[in-house]
Amino acid sequence: MAEVRLPKRIMNSGGWCQGCGHGVVVRLIAEVLDELGVADKAIAVEDVACGSMSMSGVLKCDAIMAAHGRPIPVANGAKGARPDSIVYAHLGDGSAYSIGCAELVHTALRGDNMTVIVVNNTVYGMTGGQMAPTTLPGEKTASSPKGKDADRYGVLNVVDLISDLNCTYLARGEIYDVASTAKTKAMIKKAFQNQIDNKGFSLVEVLAPCPTNLHMTPVQCKEFVHTEATKYFTLGEFVDK
Amino acid sequence: MIEIRFAGFGGQGILTTGMICATAGMDLGKNVTWYPSYGSQMRGGTANCSVKFDDKAIASPFLKNVDILCAMNTPSLDMFQAELKPGAVVFVDSGVVPEDHPIREDVKVVRVPVNEIAHKAGNPRGANLVMLGAMAAHTDIFTVEEITKAVEKFFKKKGIDNPKNLDCLKLGSEC
Amino acid sequence: MAEKVLMKGNEALAEAALRAGSRFYSGYPITPQTEILEYLSTRMAEVGGFFVQAESELCGINMVFGAAAAGARAFTTSSGPGYSLKQEGISYLAANDLPAVIIDVMRIGSGLGDIFMGQGDYWQLTRGGGHGDYRTIVLAPNSVQENVEMVQKAFDLAEQYLHPVIIASDAGIGQMMEPVELPDFKEHDVNKFDWAVRGCKENENPRYCQNIYYNMWDEEYPLVKEYGDYPTYLTKKYATIEENEQRWESYQVEDAEVVLVAYGSSSRVAKDTVDTARAQGFKLGLIRPITLWPFPKKAFAEAKAAKAFCTVEVNILGQMGDDVRLATEGKFPVGFAGNFFAVPDPDDIIATAKALLK
Numbered sequence: 001m002a003e004v005r006l007p008k009r010i011m012n013s014g015g016w017c018q019g020c021g022h023g024v025v026v027r028l029i030a031e032v033l034d035e036l037g038v039a040d041k042a043i044a045v046e047d048v049a050c051g052s053m054s055m056s057g058v059l060k061c062d063a064i065m066a067a068h069g070r071p072i073p074v075a076n077g078a079k080g081a082r083p084d085s086i087v088y089a090h091l092g093d094g095s096a097y098s099i100g101c102a103e104l105v106h107t108a109l110r111g112d113n114m115t116v117i118v119v120n121n122t123v124y125g126m127t128g129g130q131m132a133p134t135t136l137p138g139e140k141t142a143s144s145p146k147g148k149d150a151d152r153y154g155v156l157n158v159v160d161l162i163s164d165l166n167c168t169y170l171a172r173g174e175i176y177d178v179a180s181t182a183k184t185k186a187m188i189k190k191a192f193q194n195q196i197d198n199k200g201f202s203l204v205e206v207l208a209p210c211p212t213n214l215h216m217t218p219v220q221c222k223e224f225v226h227t228e229a230t231k232y233f234t235l236g237e238f239v240d241k
Numbered sequence: 242m243i244e245i246r247f248a249g250f251g252g253q254g255i256l257t258t259g260m261i262c263a264t265a266g267m268d269l270g271k272n273v274t275w276y277p278s279y280g281s282q283m284r285g286g287t288a289n290c291s292v293k294f295d296d297k298a299i300a301s302p303f304l305k306n307v308d309i310l311c312a313m314n315t316p317s318l319d320m321f322q323a324e325l326k327p328g329a330v331v332f333v334d335s336g337v338v339p340e341d342h343p344i345r346e347d348v349k350v351v352r353v354p355v356n357e358i359a360h361k362a363g364n365p366r367g368a369n370l371v372m373l374g375a376m377a378a379h380t381d382i383f384t385v386e387e388i389t390k391a392v393e394k395f396f397k398k399k400g401i402d403n404p405k406n407l408d409c410l411k412l413g414s415e416c
Numbered sequence: 417m418a419e420k421v422l423m424k425g426n427e428a429l430a431e432a433a434l435r436a437g438s439r440f441y442s443g444y445p446i447t448p449q450t451e452i453l454e455y456l457s458t459r460m461a462e463v464g465g466f467f468v469q470a471e472s473e474l475c476g477i478n479m480v481f482g483a484a485a486a487g488a489r490a491f492t493t494s495s496g497p498g499y500s501l502k503q504e505g506i507s508y509l510a511a512n513d514l515p516a517v518i519i520d521v522m523r524i525g526s527g528l529g530d531i532f533m534g535q536g537d538y539w540q541l542t543r544g545g546g547h548g549d550y551r552t553i554v555l556a557p558n559s560v561q562e563n564v565e566m567v568q569k570a571f572d573l574a575e576q577y578l579h580p581v582i583i584a585s586d587a588g589i590g591q592m593m594e595p596v597e598l599p600d601f602k603e604h605d606v607n608k609f610d611w612a613v614r615g616c617k618e619n620e621n622p623r624y625c626q627n628i629y630y631n632m633w634d635e636e637y638p639l640v641k642e643y644g645d646y647p648t649y650l651t652k653k654y655a656t657i658e659e660n661e662q663r664w665e666s667y668q669v670e671d672a673e674v675v676l677v678a679y680g681s682s683s684r685v686a687k688d689t690v691d692t693a694r695a696q697g698f699k700l701g702l703i704r705p706i707t708l709w710p711f712p713k714k715a716f717a718e719a720k721a722a723k724a725f726c727t728v729e730v731n732i733l734g735q736m737g738d739d740v741r742l743a744t745e746g747k748f749p750v751g752f753a754g755n756f757f758a759v760p761d762p763d764d765i766i767a768t769a770k771a772l773l774k
Contacts, residue, residue, distance in 0.1 A: 008618055041615035045482065048627070055624050062613035064485045065626035067508050070478040073442075073470070077482025078613065080466035081440055081490065081606060085615055103478070106471035260422070260593065267422050267595045275422070275593035279448060279531070300687040302592050303759050 007031045009039050014058040016050065019218025021208020024175045025119050026054045028185045029090065032192055033061065038086045045075040047091035049126035051119065054090070069099030072107050072116060079114055086195055088115040093134040093205075094124045097156050104162065104203075111166030111200040115191045118158070118203065120172075121210035122229055129213025136232055141213070158205055159238045168200035170239035174207040176226040180235075187237065199241070207233055242297075243382055244304045246321050248289035249313025249334075257395075258311070258369040259290035262376075265383045265391035266294040274302035287316060294382065309380060311372055313355070315342060322348075330380055332372055351379050353416045359409055367409035374413020385414045420595040425560045425585065426451035426521065428596050430459065432564040433491055433517070436571045437604030439465030440490035442479040444472060446498040447531040448587035449521035453493065473498040477505030477518070484514040485625040487612025489571050489604045491517040495587075496529060496537050500545075506580050507546030511627050515574030517567065518552075519583045521590040522680075524731065524756045532757055533587035535680060538735035541584050542709040551654065553577070553661060554708040556584045556679040560594035568599060575609075577657060584708055586730070588681030588759070657710055664712035665704040668694065672701025674769040675719045677740050678728035679705045682759055686728045689762040693769070700769060708736075713743040724772035726751035728760055 006012075009030035016023045033039040044063040046052040052065050066074035071089035079087040096104050096118045107114070123141055124130040130143040137150035144153075163170055169191055173184030184206055191202035207229050209221035216224060247259045256277050266273040277290040291304045307325050311332045312318035318331070318338055325331065327347040335352035344350050353375045355368040364370075370392065377385045392410055396402065423431070430452045433441070441460055443453040453469060460467035466483070470476040476492045483490035494502055499520045509516050520541060524534025544551045553573055557563045563585060570581040606612060616622045631637040632646035643649035665683075668690050669675055678686035683704040693700035701722070703715045719725075725748055727736045734752030741750050753760050753768040 039615075040617055043486065043613050043615060052626070055626055060616065060618070060622050062616050062623045063625070064482060064613055065624070066481070067478065067504060070474070070481075070505075073475045073478035074482035074485070076468075077440070077442065077479035077484075077490065078486040079482075080442075080468070080479065081483035081486035081488035082614060083466075085486070102471055103475050106475065110468075263593060264422055267420065273422070273593075273595060276588070277591055279587070279591050299684075300691075301685040301759070301762075302588065302594075302681075303685065305762070 008034045009060045010058060011060050012057050014053045015056055016053055017212040019209055019211040019221055020050070021121060021175055021206065021210070022050050022053065022119055024181065025117060025206050025208065026059055026090070028181070028188050029088070029117060030059060030061070032185065032189045033086070036189065036192055036196065038192065038196060041085045043075070043078050043082070043085050043087045045071040045078065045087065045089045047071045047095040049092055049095060051090045051092060069095045070103065071095065072100060072103045075114055076107060076112055079112070086192065088117060088192070090117045090119070092125060093118060093120040093122065094132045097133045097158060097161070105165065108162040108165040108167050108201050108203070111168065113195055113198055113200050115195045116201075116203040117188060117191070118205045119208050120205050120233065121208045121225070123210050123213050125210050125213055129210070134233070136228060155232050157233060158203065162203070163238050166201060167203065167239045168194050168241045169202035169237070171237040172205040172207065172233060172235050174226060174230065174235060176222060205233070243294040243309070244307045245292040245294075245309040245311070245382070246289060246304060246307050246324070247292070247311045248287065248317030248321055251288045253288070253313050254366065254369040255288040255313065256290050258373060259292050261373060261388070261391050261395045262292050264395050265388050266292070268391060268394070269383065269387060271296060272299050274299050276302045287320070289317065289321070309376065309382070311376065312338065313368070313372070314338070318342070318344065332375055332379075334368070351375060353413065355413070358412050358416070362405055362408045362412055364403065364405035364409050367406055370406055370409035371413035374410040375416045378414045378416065385410070418597050420597050422593050423560060423596050424451055424591065424593050425563045426590040427455045428560050428598070429519065429563040429567050429585065429590075430455040431598060432567045434459065434463050434465065435599050435601050436489065436568040437602045438489040438491055438571065439463065439604070440480070440483040440488040441465070441492065442468045442470045442476040443493050444470050444476050444498060446495045448523060448590050449493045449495045449519065451590070452519070452521075473501035474504060477502040480516050480518075481505050481508055481514065484509065484516040485512070485613050487606035487609060487614065491519065493519040493521065495521045495523050496525070497527075499537060500540065503540070503546035506552065507544070507548055507550060509580040510550035510552065511548065511629065512625055513578040513628060514580070514625070515571070515578055516580045517570045517574055517583065518580060519567075519585060522584065522586040530757070531587070533591075533681060533730060533759065534756060535586055535682060535730045537584065538708065538729070538731070541582055542711070542739070549650065551709050552580045552582050553657060553710070554582045554584050556706060556708050557589055558680050558683045558704065560589065560592060560596045563589055564596055564598060573661070577653065579653075584680065586680045661707055662710045662712040662714050663706035664715040665706060666715060666718055667702040667704070669701035669703060669718045671699055671721050672719065673699045673721060674724045674726055674772055675701045675703055675722045676726050676728050676753075676765065676769065677703045677705070677736060679708060679736070682728045682730055685759050685762060686765065689728070689765045692762050693766050696766070698766065698770065700766070711739045711743060716743045722748065724749045724751060724769070726753055726765070726769045726772060728753045728765055730754065730756055730759055732756055
């Protein structure tokens, strides 16, 4: 039987729901930081929402919990104070694309040298499954029980939003299976390598399941993300300078 | 305590004039304050600033009994006449304020064609310096030498070296 | 002794912050504080610090939050409407025990109000203002020199108490020029405090900068270990600040029949008013709060002959009156000689004060 080992920078499994994507993403980040040899000077900035559970004894990195929507400016501040550190913001789609949209756009516009990892599960997680800018048309959520009204609420795609700004790297991956997870990890690695090389602003969006709030089994939810969400959120590298 | 008001159109160098005046006061060892009108008023409208000199510590930087008014246009003269002390000195730009324009009886009026002089000196933006020269001649707040030093210091700090500035000052002091 | 230079309050404050060791600023334009942003836009680079014109006040304060967590002496500046937006971040700074300095160069009014000289923010500055159980130390300078001294003091107090400190400047102080003596440069080490995030080694415990409310049930959490629980810690923290940090200036208070209470620009007018009134035979005095929170309650014991108190403020509702009534335990009439769009006139203040004796 193969040996199961925790990555060096993971202390424990977190309190995330079964089938949640956040734990996988935090693990990928932890592996990448270690492989790039920058874990010693890494500062994580977590949104107060689901991502911040990595600060409950999971992630062995110095970390700041930022107000909802503000991890990007908080990370920017930490980087400004310690330019030699490796700083990243880890946040959800509601945080990055709704309440923190202005901060995201302007950080990308300035091309600030930092790494942003957005977990897009098409729904607000921590508050109990409300509609997000990333919720798909017709998708049922706690605040769109009849399905998202596509005439009234659009779907926000980060590629449309910031790819023409001053991004160095902009990519979207999924964590559906081993192959796609490995691809996503490579994207995350590139996003950190860019920061090490002082190349500017890198953002990786990871499509992830939220079975609890979408009222599905983990497997159903995983399939939903893989087959439905990817129709609106295509995978790939959109900016790679 | 000396209270001085500089007033005119935005862009006439009103705030700068007040700053140079305050610099002169500071270098004379006096306590000084300078307080501007600011914000939207700066966009081409009226501008004014208040300068106070005192040997004692200055409590309020705001003016109440003004000793000297330097009015670079007619609206400024109208706006700030009321706060003048009896016996105050009013400097007006005689090029824009008509000779028969009503001015309080109990104040001394010094009429200076500041723009005309500045143009003659080849320094059309130096009208305010002409006025400072006239102030040195007609009041005892500073001498021509003292205000000259302040002007030199002020522009040196800004990296500006224009000998015509001092010409304007000198011509003003001869008014 | 350094040579005095003639400087605008806003610019002197910006320079003093650099001299206090601050190398981090993120701001946003709003009148009448914009000169601070403009000054630092070039000056910060000269001293090797970080400057950014943020996209909003929200971004500005949240960048300060990140920089403070990383150990920097960080500050941001704004005025009334923009300060309201910063309240989110200030509440987070307080809830994380982080030191930072926030400057409010006040103007008048609620909503947009107007850009004119004013003291419209007393309530939002002294009551916490953002969400939750917190207050901040609030220093109120009344001259360009004090602007310089207080920004240094503010950083020191912020680090002493691990707490955000506010400077309540106003357009009068910010826009005014006065001769000022600038202090020497001090160095700040971002590694001064071990709690500051910087990256942890594999064999170290990670530093988590987070909402203390999440840790209040953890018996191993240092604050909880020391104080038993978070509520006890927090109550003691505020009681200590309230006991130790009340600052004020008294002027002719002991025999005054009516004591004016004024801070910032209006305290300077009030001081002139005291002199004018005394020359007329009317015994006025002045208590000038230098800390708006903690409010200098102790100062009121000096007012032994007082029959009434009167605040002098540049706003409409007399915001500081509440604190004067509390400090005097409701035993005296508390008047308000206020004005807006202009500082109150000494003659009007005297008339208001006299009317309180009838």
